[in-house]
Amino acid sequence: MKYSIDVLLENNEKFSTFLNTKIREFNNEHSIHHKNVRKKDQYNL
Numbered sequence: 001m002k003y004s005i006d007v008l009l010e011n012n013e014k015f016s017t018f019l020n021t022k023i024r025e026f027n028n029e030h031s032i033h034h035k036n037v038r039k040k041d042q043y044n045l
Helices: 013-030 032-043
Strands: none
């Protein structure tokens, strides 16, 4: 099986937002520390 990986040097806001959301969801699910910090931040706005 052959793979092709392209590297883009320009910013892609849509992908960046997607990736940020996925990382946040993962951290909320797997890291109690992240989850607790975000709960605290939510109430301090």
